[in-house]
Amino acid sequence: MAKRRVGKAGLAKLVSFLMWLTGVIVALSVGFAMTSGVLSLPGYLGGATVAAIAGWVVIITTILGVILEIVHSLS
Numbered sequence: 001m002a003k004r005r006v007g008k009a010g011l012a013k014l015v016s017f018l019m020w021l022t023g024v025i026v027a028l029s030v031g032f033a034m035t036s037g038v039l040s041l042p043g044y045l046g047g048a049t050v051a052a053i054a055g056w057v058v059i060i061t062t063i064l065g066v067i068l069e070i071v072h073s074l075s
Helices: 008-036 047-074
Strands: none
Touching: 008 047
């Protein structure tokens, strides 16, 4: 049985996907940390309220980006 090797193009796609997935995981982690209060801003920058709003913006835009990428890859 012959072994199948992953070519350079296949490896580049795999690395690209892994980096994209890492970005999604980090963005969601930061977004959820901001909404829960684990990450916050100093009081003179708006404190927890501004951080929570920014966290929700990060979460929503990340989820939309994932959905758009799935739709794009299926078309």
